[in-house]
Amino acid sequence: MHVGQELTIESIRQAAKALQGVTVMTPLQESVYINDLLGARVFFKLENLQRTGSFKLRGAYNRIRQLTPEELKRGVIAASAGNHAQGVALAAGLVGTTSLIYMPEGASLTKIESTRGYGADICLFGETFDDAYHEAERVAQETGRVLIPAFNDPAIIAGQGTIALEMLDERPHLDVLVVPVGGGGLIAGMALAAKEQNCRIKVIGVQTDSVPAFVLSRQEHHVVEAHGGRTIADGIAVKRPGDLTFELVEQYVDDVVTVSEHDISRAILIFLERTKLVVEGAGAVGLAAMLAGKIPLGLGTVGVVVSGGNIDVTLLNRIIEKGLVEEGRQVHLKTIVGDRPGQLARVLRRVAELKANVIRVEHERWNPQLSPAEVAIQMVLETRNVGHVQQLVTKLREDGYDVEILN
Known part of the structure; x- marks a missing residue:
């Protein structure tokens, strides 16, 4: 079935209603320092202040709330580098079912413990998200648990798209949205919601150049796998885009750019020192792209999604020390x-x-x-x-x- 038949602006609005009282209305705020630094007016949607520390609860809850009573008895299963895991774990608890989460062996200790704290059972498997996902698929078939995808699902995409509704309700005259891109669920939902309300708005995605799966796929005009390296933006380190998300990105997204590990580290440090916000690597790529000159500043007022703040303290310490050295x-x-x-x-x-x-x-x-x-x-x-x-x-x-x- 064509994704457009399952996912519409109305389904995103329905998700927004369902999320009332479950998620919080995160701030949309600007920083005078960053505005002066960039020479542009930029508003940051602070999903790092969302419940579970990222936007992922939106899609997870919207998907799990639609399970049948029989499916709820079987429980849910998911794969995640950390943020989707926490969203699924909390959402499962809210609707009264159990959750089993597969995470890569190198997943952040903070995210592992937080996910366990929301009531999930944890299994560590493989080196990457994709390894963990394939194992979760296999176990789902064996056990009957319902697999909750991290991004490639209309209900997940609709839930993530509610962020665009909130941003444009508060700031209707935003000219550009800058969105982190991993598997594509966040930008797919946001781009659909934004373009349906304002066809002139620009939507630009940002990936790490270590795992540029969407950039490569757009170049080839079909989904391809990226063979990338390690990145501090583990939340968007997805080797292969979803087919549903890729279709929506091709239809609604104006551009996808990449940033370096250095760019991401610098953005994390600026968030911490200048705005007093703790932001993870994936959440910092939007600011990183603007600092690196990857986003044209003449397009107007910019809205940037800060997608999460679940960063390991030891990694944050290394980023701080390297940043201090680079600044002298x-x-x-x-x-x-x-x-x-x-x-x-x-x-x-x-x-x-x-x-x-x-x-x-x-x-x-x-x-x-x-x-x-x-x-x-x-x-x-x-x-x-x-x-x-x-x-x-x-x-x-x-x-x-x-x-x-x-x-």
Whole structure:
């Protein structure tokens, strides 16, 4: 059956009614700092503040609420890198059924524990979402549980499309929607809803260049599989688009662009520092695309979907540290001095005089490249900016230290 026969603007409106009291009306807010940085007016739809920390509850609940009493007795099963898992687990509990979730073995620990906390049974399988999904399909056939797709289902797509209704109700004059793209359920539903209300609105999808499945599929004009690498945007690391979502994207979406891991990291850091929002990699790709110049800024007022905030704390810590290094606010230095009393104190005193703050120091004697009379000193220093780093290194070298920047 053609997807258009099953999915309409009316089905999205019905989903919106069903979600009242289940999901929250997330804020649509702008940041003066980001507006000034980009030279455009940008509104962020903060689905990272949604129940379960992402938009996924919308589609999951809209699908599960339509199960028959007999299907509810059998329970549901799903595959997910984390966010769909939490949506399904919570939705299943709300309607009174059980859930079994297959997740990739490398899934975020935070997402695994959160999903379990919503009452789901968890099985870890395979390296990717696609591995977990194929296993969930097999188990569904064996057990009779109802498989709840992450994206390739009209009810799922309709639920996700409710985000566009909320955004355009609040800001009817948005000219562009920028939407993260993994399997395509979110952008498919949003694009249909938006274009049915305003045929002139532009809808642009964003993928990580590590797994650009939709970009490749659009180039070939049919669904193809992307053989990508690892990405911090695990929520959109889907190798193969859905056939239903691809059809809708081809019909309603104006463009799909890609961003690098560096772009995503920078966007996460800006969200955290400038807007005080915790945003996961998939949720940050819209801002990343704008920062990287992938979205034309002359199109008018932009609405960006921040799809989730379920990021592992250890990953966030690594992103913060790398971001500080790139901005010159942290530097890793190494120098070699004579192994005599007072040498370390002398170096650190000079660092303090140059207004750098010592975060960590390592004293290294074991390196076979050092002579027995030498010791290597590695320092992690807090600095103001790139200019301060350059001044610090120059002054230390003028003092006779052979300083190496380890960044």
